[in-house]
Amino acid sequence: MKKLDKAIEDYEKAKEKAELLTKRAEDAVKKMKQCEAQKIEAENMEYAAIVREMQLSIPELRALQNQLKTGLPHQTVLEEMKEEEHEENEQSKG
Numbered sequence: 001m002k003k004l005d006k007a008i009e010d011y012e013k014a015k016e017k018a019e020l021l022t023k024r025a026e027d028a029v030k031k032m033k034q035c036e037a038q039k040i041e042a043e044n045m046e047y048a049a050i051v052r053e054m055q056l057s058i059p060e061l062r063a064l065q066n067q068l069k070t071g072l073p074h075q076t077v078l079e080e081m082k083e084e085e086h087e088e089n090e091q092s093k094g
Contacts, residue, residue, distance in 0.1 A: 051061060 054061075056064065
């Protein structure tokens, strides 16, 4: 009889522990989803701030978006930066 009582007691303890861990895991997932939503909201606010700083109209923003998708603007920007740097170097020499 003692063996059965011990097994039942161990089972009940294990069950309680499993239920507690399940609850903690559910809480952690809920917290993670809340943090993810906050992160997305913060990113969206930064995007909006950048767009406002650029002072682009919606059609201009769409045109820029299409240009970025279809072209290689980063190469153009790098070339412009190199040209500006070269011009600055030439001016400082002369």
